[in-house]
Amino acid sequence: MVTKNIYDREGHAHFVTFSCFRRRRLLDHDRAKKIVLGVLNSQLAMQSGRCVGFVIMPDHVHAIVWFPEPDQLSHFMKQWKQRSSVRIKPFLRQALPGYVATIDPSEPVWQPRFYDFNLFSPRKIEEKLTYMHQNPVRAGLAQHVCDWPWSSARFYDQGRSVGVPVGWLS
8 A cells, every 4th residue: 555645744734635435425415515514614623723725525525724733634634534424424324315225334434545735835725726616617516616605715706604714824
């Protein structure tokens, strides 16, 4: 197995991506997306982290996060995935029993690990933020970035609340 190093000592923001197990569309339902956002919000608060932006897609999640202390990212991601999984599984059993019956109950909600990219400049942050916000448009889920309610695009384009405190790093 290839082990990817996480570089979390430089004070950079991190562009992170993680996917549903076997790329299942476990986040099609709005309640599942709300769970992911709620856990993001609370875990950021627990670790004094900041969110620059995010998008929740039906089968994966992107976010840009930053922490004031080094070596926070791995713990943050473990908790975000674990805590959201614990809440998503019973919701899916209740809301989508037919679909969940086709899935082995021992299978996880999330693929193991996550992808991390250090954002070492404001230009790179903006590049990844634009990429994230365009994701629902490219996938045919929305016509314009602000039409997808499960991203931070409305905050940047319209100054509207998006369920998680987001903002640019100074």
